[in-house]
Amino acid sequence: MSLFNFFQKRTTAPAARERLQILLAHERTNGEHSDLVNLLREEIIQVIAKHICVDGEKVAVKMDKGDKFSTLEVDIELPVDAKIKKAA
Amino acid sequence: MAKTIVVTSGKGGVGKTTSTAALGAALAQRGEKVAVVDFDVGLRNLDLVMGAERRVVYDLINVVQGDAKLSQALIRDKRCETLFLLPASQTRDKDNLTAEGVEKVMEELRKDFDWIVCDSPAGIERGATLAMRHADIAVVVTNPEVSSVRDSDRIIGLLDSKTAKAENGERIEKHLLLTRYDASRADRGDMLKVDDVLEILSIPLLGIIPESLDVLRASNLGTPVTMSDNNSAPALAYTNAARRLAGEDVPMSIPGEKRGLLGKFFGRRAA
Numbered sequence: 001m002s003l004f005n006f007f008q009k010r011t012t013a014p015a016a017r018e019r020l021q022i023l024l025a026h027e028r029t030n031g032e033h034s035d036l037v038n039l040l041r042e043e044i045i046q047v048i049a050k051h052i053c054v055d056g057e058k059v060a061v062k063m064d065k066g067d068k069f070s071t072l073e074v075d076i077e078l079p080v081d082a083k084i085k086k087a088a
Numbered sequence: 089m090a091k092t093i094v095v096t097s098g099k100g101g102v103g104k105t106t107s108t109a110a111l112g113a114a115l116a117q118r119g120e121k122v123a124v125v126d127f128d129v130g131l132r133n134l135d136l137v138m139g140a141e142r143r144v145v146y147d148l149i150n151v152v153q154g155d156a157k158l159s160q161a162l163i164r165d166k167r168c169e170t171l172f173l174l175p176a177s178q179t180r181d182k183d184n185l186t187a188e189g190v191e192k193v194m195e196e197l198r199k200d201f202d203w204i205v206c207d208s209p210a211g212i213e214r215g216a217t218l219a220m221r222h223a224d225i226a227v228v229v230t231n232p233e234v235s236s237v238r239d240s241d242r243i244i245g246l247l248d249s250k251t252a253k254a255e256n257g258e259r260i261e262k263h264l265l266l267t268r269y270d271a272s273r274a275d276r277g278d279m280l281k282v283d284d285v286l287e288i289l290s291i292p293l294l295g296i297i298p299e300s301l302d303v304l305r306a307s308n309l310g311t312p313v314t315m316s317d318n319n320s321a322p323a324l325a326y327t328n329a330a331r332r333l334a335g336e337d338v339p340m341s342i343p344g345e346k347r348g349l350l351g352k353f354f355g356r357r358a359a
Contacts, residue, residue, distance in 0.1 A: 011276065011277025011278055012277070012278055013274070013277045013278055013279055013280050013281065013284065014277070016233075016234050016280055016284075017280060017284045017288070019234065020234055020237055020238065020288050021288060023238065024238065024241050024288060027238075027241070027242070028241070028245070
């Protein structure tokens with residue numbers, strides 16, 4: 001920031017940049033893959049629920065698109081006293 | 089070998105048509121044979137910006153449907169004999185634009201031209217995806233403003249998934265054309281800077297077109313800005329962008345960037 005800007009009121013471009021970065025990080029994660037991500041999430045919950053009691057809310061599925069490869073992140077939070085069901 | 093370019097943006101009003109006309113004309117002025125194609129069925133404007141609105145007889149849909157030959161629909165520019173326009177239909181339903189029909193027309197154009205520059209409609213619907221479908225190169229037109237940057241990001245996602253190249257596992261070449269840039273506003277911190285937009289969208293920069301009255305003046309007259317006054321700042325910026333598309337190594341400069349006091353006195357014209 002130049003000395004001239006110092007005496008002016010706060011500039012707005014940095015806010016635009018920051019808002020875009022946050023928004024696009026989110027949109028790129030889901031965006032076009034949102035259907036696939038939701039489907040995967042549903043099925044993963046079903047598979048886990050066969051063996052462990054798990055809260056559907058605690059299962060996070062995230063797809064990140066990169067330049068060379070994409071990653072699929074599955075984050076499942078198990079309760080401390082997770083009840084393991086006997087295999088059917 | 090013919091190269092197909094799509095000029096796209098997602099958002100409307102950012103300068104797709106102006107850029108299509110300016111880049112097409114600049115490429116043609118190099119002596120290469122260029123066809124500019126309007127894909128905006130129902131809202132055609134490339135004919136108007138090119139000054140050919142009264143010469144339209146047949147259009148893209150006539151050719152797609154076999155009512156006219158491609159050679160009948162192409163309009164040769166009066167100022168540059170290697171520049172041709174294929175207008176969109178103003179009255180027909182855009183559902184008449186089929187994927188197979190477009191593919192056939194594009195194939196035929198490729199045989200006869202060095203460059204095919206497709207002006208995409210705004211949005212992400214079928215018209216836009218058809219315009220980008222056969223492109224080798226995408227020029228993503230973006231204003232330094234939040235909604236335009238967001239929509240460009242969306243379009244980049246589509247370019248990487250919905251184009252023929254992407255479906256064949258190839259990479260489509262993508263370039264950023266930053267339009268309506270005002271260096272003094274960016275310097276004051278009231279407009280996203282070139283580097284901000286580049287960092288967010290992370291595609292290579294093709295050119296920076298300054299916000300300028302010359303662009304409006306050129307469209308008032310129906311002249312591509314690169315043909316109206318070759319020394320205006322936007323004309324230079326577009327001409328340099330076209331040279332980069334053609335593979336020349338042209339140093340990038342930010343038009344209207346603040347210079348020192350001496351630069352202001354001595355370097356005025358060197359945009």
